[in-house]
Structures are given as C-alpha cells and as structure tokens.
Amino acid sequence: MFSFIGYTPQEVAVNRQSTINVSLKGDSQQLNEVVVIGYGTQTKRDATGSISSVKGSTIANMPIQSFESGLAGRTAGVQITVPNGVLNNPPVFRIRGTNSISLSSQPLIVVDGVPTFTGDYSSTNAPANPLASINPNDIESMDVAKDAAATAIYGSRAANGVVFITTKRGKSGAVKVNYDGWVGFSDAYRLPSLLNAQEYINFKTQAVANNPTASAIKYNQINDANGNPVDTKWYDQVYRQGVSHSHNVNISGGSEKTNYYFSVGYSKQEGILKKNDFERINTLFNMDSKLSKLFTVGGKISYSNEKNLSATSSGSLYGEAFNTGGLGRLAIVLPPILSPYNNDGTYNTNGAAMGSSNISGISSLSYYNPVVLLDNNRSNSESNHIQSNIYAQLKPVDWITLRSTYGIDYLLISNDLFWSPKGGDGFSYGGYGTAVSGTYKTWVWTNTAQFDKTFAASHNVSLLAGQEQQRRTSNSFGINRQTLSDDAYNQIQAGWVTNNPSGMSFGENYLLSAFGRLTYNYKEKYFLSGNVRQDEYSALGEKKGVFWGASAGWEITQEGFWKAAHLDNVFSNFKIRGSYGKVGNIGGIGDYTPYSTYASGLYGGASTLYFSNVGNPNLKWETSTKTDVGFNFGLFNDRITGEFALYKNDVNNLILYVAQAPSTGLPTNPPQNVGTMYNKGLEFSVNARVINTKAFQWNSNFNITFNKNEVTSLAPGLNVIQTGIGGGTSETVNQTAPGYSLGQLWVVRTNGVDPATGKRIFVNSQGQNVYYQYYAPTGQYQYSTTPDGATKYANAAGGTAITQATDGVMYANVLPKQYGGWDNTFKFKNFDLSVLLTYQLGFSVYYGSNAGLHDQRWWNNAKDVLTDAWQKEGDTGKKYARPVYGDNVSNGSAIPLDINVFKGDFVRLRTVSLGYTLPAALTSKAKISNLRVYVSGQNLGILTKYPGPDPEVSSNGASSNNSTSSQGVDRNTIGNARTITVGLRAGF
C-alpha cells in the first residue's frame, strides 16, 4: 500500500517483482468526498449549495459532552458559544447569524435521517442536552447546510440552517476493533481576585465610616477552631479540579453484502463546580445488508443513559442569574471573614442564610451558605434516550431507488430536586422536593423515490420525490412536596406534609410533508439544482406552506477557453455558484399557539374556567429568503483549496408577541407574524498543505465569517423589545429596536468619578452630567447637577433620579461581527501536533458580575477597589466612586451602567493536541494494528481585554425563547474550564 497525504492511495500486489514503480495520482479527494444533503448524498463536485463538512474524527476524543462545542472554529458560517462551565449545557449555535427573535435560532439537527430534540430538557439546575446522547466517537461526519439550496429540502424548519450528523457504519473487510480512552483534569481559570479578610475589613469599615446612618455596622475578625484568623477563600468551597475519564470500544466489519458497526461507551466527567457531574453510558449498533441485487435493508439502534448531576443552582442557567443560592454568585459575594463552619464543626447558618454573627448591625445577609447546599441538596436530571431507525431500499432497475425509512426518537427524562431544611431555599419550607418525569417521543416515516440517469453521456439528471410524516408527543407530570416529616428523609417518596402537582404538560404535533429535488449537470460543467417542499404543520394557524431553493454552478476549469489559457495548470477546480430560495422557521412554537383556549383553576375548592391564552388563527411560519453567491477553488492540484461566499438572509413574518393596551384585558400577548430582520455577510475559508515532505507535513485551515445583523422592523405600536435577564425583571439589559442589531446592550452612560468629591457622574438623556451620592446630608440631594450636591436634579418629566427607562441608550452590539477559526496540523515522523484557535470579534459583553464585585453593601469586592476606588480629594481617573456603605447605584447594581460593558473580542487557544503513533513494527507484535497516545488541552489560553472569566459566555443560554434577544450577558455565571486530557487510541 503506497500512500502520501494529498495523493490517492494505491495498493499494488508484490507478486514476484523485486522492484515496483508506482506513480501516485494527485488526490482530488476533496471533490470526490461525499456530503449528506438531506434524503441523499452528493459528491462535493456536484454540490451547488453551501455545505461544509467536518469529519467526526476531529472531535472524537475531546472532553466535551456533546458534539456542538467541537464544531467551534471548524467551518465558516458557524458560531458556537459555550455559555458557561456547567456540564451538558446546550451551546448557542448559530449558522450565518441570528435569524429569529421569539422562536429558536438553533439549526435543525438531523441524525441519520431523523430530526432530533434540541435544547435543555431538564427542569432542574443540571441541564440535559439531548444531543449528548450521540457519543462524539460514533460520529462519522457532520455536514452543515447553510444556504437555501442546501436546506430547502427541510422547508419550514430550514431557516436556521441544517446540520446532518451521520454515525459510523462498518466497511467490508476484516473486523476492526478500536479502543479510545482518556483521562482529563479540568480547572477553573481567570477567576477575579477578591479581597482577603484584612483588606475586606479595612475597606468596608471605611465605607461604613463614610455613611453616618450606618454606624451600627461593624466587621469583626474572628478566629477559627485552631486560633487562626478566619480568611475564607470561597472559591475553594465552590470550585474543584474535575477529574474525568471516558472509554469507548467499537467493533466494525462486514462482508461484501453486510456491514455492521457496534460501539459501547462510558464517560464520567466532573465539572469545575463541586458536585456537577455528567455520566453517560451509551451503545450504538448500525447495520446494512444487501439481501440481493435489488434489495437492501438496514437499521440503527442507539441507547444512551445520561445522568446530569448537580447539588444546587450554579447561577448560570437561564433564569438563575439572581438566585440567592447560585454558587457562582456566592463565591464572589460572601465576605472572607465568615467561615462556612462554626468552631464546633456545625454549619455556620442564620436561619436559611449564611451565618454572619461577626458582622454586627445586619440582621441577615439573605445569601446562603454554599457548603450547606453542596453537602445536602441535589438537582439532577437523568435521561434515557433511544434513537432507532430501519429502512428498506429497492432498486428495480439500476437508475431507480425506492426507499422507505421509519425512525423513532424517544427521550425519557427524570428530574429530581431536593432542598434540605438545613439552610438555603429549603429552610423556610422545612424541606422541599420535586420530582418530574417527562416522555418525549418522535416517530418519522419517510418514503422516497430517486431516479438517476445519464442521457447522451453528458446530461446527468437526478430526480428525488418524497413524502414524510413526523409525529411528536410530549407529556410530563410530577409532584412537589414540602415539609419533611423526618429530618433524615431526602427522597421524594418519603414522608412529607404538603403535596402539590408539578411539571404538568401535554403536547402533540404533526408534520406532513411532500418534497422533491431535481439536479442536473451537463458534463460536470454546468450545474442546476432545485428543491421544493410542502409542509403542513399542526401548530400553525395557516398550516400549509411551500418552500423552495434553486441553485446553479459553473465549473470553469472544464471550459475550453480556460484550458486554452493554461489556467487549469494552476486551478484544479474553480466553481462559481449561486443560490436563492425561501425557507421557514417554526422552531419552538408551542403546540397549541394558534388556538385561543380556556384553562381551569380553583375558587375556594370549586373548579373555574377562564380565558387564558390568546391565539391567532392566522399564525404562520417565519420566512427567510436566502441569497448566496460564491465560488470554490482548488489550486496547484488541490494543494490549496478554498471557498468564498456572500450571503444575505432576509427574515420576515417574525413572530412577535405584541402587548396590547392593558384595558383590553387580554391574558397573554397575541402572537403575530410581523417583524423583519436581516443577516448579511461573507464567508471565506482556505485549506492548504503548506509543507508536504516525507519527513514533515503542515496542513493549515483558516476560516472567517463576517456577519451583520439588523432588525428592520418590529410591530405597529411596538417600538422596542426589552428582554430581562432570565426572562425576569431583576435586571433588563438587552433592548431590540429597528435599526440596531438584535438585543443590543441598553445601559445608562457615565462620565467617570468626580476628582473633587468622589461622586459617580451619570450622563442623562440630554447629555448632562449628574452627580450622585448615596447618602445625602440634610440640605443636599442624591442626584444633583453640581458636585456639591446642593442643586436638585430634575429631568424634563419632573423625575428626580437617573433611571434606565429615561436615560438608558442603545450602547453596544452583542452579536460577533467576525468569527471563525484557524487550525494547524503538523506531522513529524510519528508525532502529530494540532492547534486550533477560535476567535470572535466585534462584540461587547455586559459583565454584570462586575457590578456585584464593586457593590458597597456588605458584599465582597474585587481587589481592584483598593487601587481604583476614589479615596481622597484630588484622585483623578478613578473607576469607582467613594465607598459609602449601602451604595448599590454608583457601581451598576441598581441601574445597568456603561462601566460594566466591555469589548468581548477574543482569540482562544481552543484545542492543542500532541500525539505519538507507536511504530507499526512494535505494535504489531502485540497484535495491535495501530496505537496512538496523546496529550491534549482545551481552552488553554485566551487573548482578550475582557476582565471577566470568559467572554464566551451567555447568562441566557441557548434554549429559552428569549435567548435570541438576550445574548452577551455575563451575570454571576461560571466561566468555561481549562481541561488537560491524556489518552490513547488503539486499533486491533
């Protein structure tokens, strides 16, 4: 077997030759590669749509829970943001920008032909991403379809792009057995530096002294059981080094007629947050069998059990940012002079809250003792996921292929939450538990007929006609129980006083479709293709829709004039292509959204019926009209290949829930198809075999995407949409308005700190400076237009304070304008090194935690208050105002301020992997055909000006319906971990 990177391998029988001359042909392998295009495959040579392919082997042994985070930086157009360091949290996944406001902007994920569940299916503090059921080791390829031509075959679900996941199948030949195992160590990094006990006492005492009304407050240093002063490092109480390990075995093989692939995997991963674990057992079996010349059958069955475990809220998931028990927040808010335990070893608590007996003058801190929560509470979600399909394929003649596929996707989730009565949220209830069980089932039945014929040796035609039904049902029910009968109980089935129903939901939907695709090419020179799909979906008012996409391509290198100009010596391929089409989005619409319904309630023990949901019988899908123009090229015998594309997505009929006048008395906001938005941009990717010698090879792959997003209209009477963090009202920092990108940061401006008085200077809506003091002595005012505090501030409407509603401005964009990756692979003898850098540029992040880190209540502060807070008259250029006890305004806690908005641009060393393949001569003695050992690091370093732990962050996550318009927020979240793994892969 003769092989060399970039050339087609050749096998030559030795026979009796003593010298063999072999000449290898240049490998247009790229063009012969097959990409999945929805109900079929196509060679890259024939593809006119915009599709990128990533091999499963690139993400196979990464310390991730599901494949999405492995896609970051690998292909143009794809933006992945892992929201925080909590395990199995669905990443924010965007293809060519954010394309929806109220519905999901996550792409449709199709696994072996069956669209699967996406999002967070857990109702506890441990997220459950159903895509974690697919072991990254079992993935053969991931094909990302981006433009209308490639996605229109999925019609009403294609607007956010489609990702095809294909699992491995066996190949004919000898049985292959592979083992992959790795051990990994994860650590939190870039945590802010906090004050220690002595610094805390000094600084906070100074703040108390600056506020005459707070004289009762005293911070006292106490000693622990050994007589040493208490100086608690709360990070050590909340974070840990996570040790993870993973093992996979797969067996595959086959004959000429049958092939099979069987794999079993076990993965136990520990997150950087104590008690946050992910444990998965999964198995996959794929088989194809050609029963006769005409008839092939095959199928797949995959079962996965995942345990998503945590003790309590991390404060990082959607809706958790302001939890008083959020572990991320507790670590930065609790004073270092408090000890988690009393000197007698009992928990230091004060009712539900953290014990604070050595801070006099404050009756309760309200925040909880994290050690009590970590030791006694649990918040778990276990999922059992079965994904299976079977197909039969008939080829009555060689140019007709008839195929029928039936697939199921069953997701069974079991949620278990327990709050101990010893402290925290469970204290006031005397113990609180919730258990909810959910069943989510999908079946899909697809029938297709494909006709492939070549006429007159130059006209290649392929026609696909198909019909598909998809049915989804969901139901969940559960119980919430309160007040334990015995302190030792902690299970939901034990004795409790009060019982309430919990987690009740019921839903069903049905999608009936017919689709077709026609592709034509003339001598592999001129390409035309068209897709059309009609979808009827039960959860819409106007149920039927037709979606289509058309594309054309021109392979210039086949032209006579090109060859005459000898350009084909330089270009091995150069295809110009373009596409246009209209697709839709229905992701996340509730099953009964179009209907107006009445719900049941209780009045004094009797049932009531009330109008509860305003529907819209004309509700239809969101529409995305996509235009794409570009070219693919290969230079110097495909030594350099690349793609370039310009695209525009015009989204209209965005579903918005427009609030009506309150006097109409409507219980919910009616959904309307009314908003418009666009994304336009440019993608460029290039792959080069930079150095290609026998001893040393260097392959480099670079991709960049430029994307501009703008909302162009909302609804009549709806000028802005404000999205609170976690959908709540504690803090609202994202505002969407026409003329701006989605979910811009909306904050109040400031103008530094006054050097003479140390007061925070706010800038009101008229651009005027307003001086603020938390404590206003008699005769002075909190908000004043003069530094001495004596001139009362009043705005045009008569208000006497700076508020976000009056003085907030659209301040910064949160969606990255440029993003991509740079992947370099080096091979030297038996060593290989690969380095992947990912980057996102042109966006800002609201570092809300920073407000808390400079809050002048009893909260702990970041170390920079010692140097950057105003101390005395004449201090210029200080970032933070004079510390006055109780001041939560100057720092940005009460009102979001521009001082907490930072540029999030980053370049991240995402993956570095160094491996060594043992020489074949050595390993074959042990009957091992290949053995590679490696060490790799993930998130090793990051280059950014962002002061928080991680600019790749999202307090609002990926999977709630408010997530699209509330990105770019870092409020009390846990940053991503840095992980080092050591592993080996053995093939037998």
Add this chain to the structure above:
Amino acid sequence: MKKKIIYSAALCVLSWGFSACNRDLLTPIPQTSVSDASAFSTVNRVQTQLLSLYGSSNSTNIGGLKDGNLYGGRYVIYGDIRGEDFINETGNLITGSDVWAENPTNSATAVTTLWNYAYLTINKCNIFLDGMAAGGTKVVGADLGKQYIAEAKLIRGLVYYSLLQFYARPYADGSGSKPGLPLRLTGIKGLASRT
C-alpha cells in the same frame, strides 16, 4: 423483470397507502384546556366560567373580583393608605408610596397590577356576557341564564366603580366632563387596536 415490478409496486402501495391517513393529526384538540369554540357548550363550563369571575388561584394574569390585586388585597390597601391617617416615610413604590402621594406613573407596579387586573376581570365579564348571549343561555336555561348574566354584570359594574375611585378626575375638576376610564363592554379575545 415482472418480479421487480411487483416488488416495487408493493412497496409503493404499502408506503404511500399507510402514509396519507393521518390528516386529522394536523388539527389537535387541546387535551388540558378547553378550546374557544366549545367554552359555553355545557352547563358545567358556563358555571365554572362564572366562578372564575370571582377569582381563580393556580396562576397569574387571570383576574377575578377577589384576586389579590383587586378586592383580595391591593385595592383595599390602596384605599386605606390614601386616607389622612397614613404617612408614607420610605418612598418605596412596593409599599405604595406613589399611591399615597396620588401621583402614580404608567409603569409603576401600583398601576400595572391594579389597572391590569381590573381590566382582566372586566374583559372576562364581557367574554362571559357575549358567550351567554351567543348560546350559553340556551345551554343552562332562561332562569339560570338571567341569574348568571346578572352576576357578571354586577361584578363588572363593581370593578368599574372601584376603578373610578382611583383613576377618574374628581368632581371638583370639570364636574364630570373629563374622560374617566376606557369603557369596554364587549369581550376581546384577539388582536385589538392600541386605543
């Protein structure tokens, strides 16, 4: 060749045959709530709707006369604190300082709760009255129908009267010539103009 044609025909017939017979799944009937079209179709539904005009627990944004934001609490408290025997020291909107000072703003909690819930209740009364006129009276009979309609009208009148105490101009200002409250007398169940 014949065999091939038979096989393919069989496969086609089976597949396409089974496939098209599930069209009624496109219009699912909500199983955990009552659809708009059938809300007045049984005696029980009419009676439970009438009860909801008095109040419903389990959820927010329902309204009802005895809801915590109306006669169940907020309305009564706000009435109290506007009396001369109360002083508000803290300037805290949560404890109704703007109601005490009699200068609430559009977005203050005091307004968005009381005003909102009052009109939620009024709308439900209107929806009930419309539904009774459209067919509910036939379902329950003329006598019961008259009684239920009277109850709904009483609740609606009482809520309007209560709102007037807070949000209409006093007689001293204009002697009743100035506009008071939006008068809604028909049920609204869908998109409405923003007036």
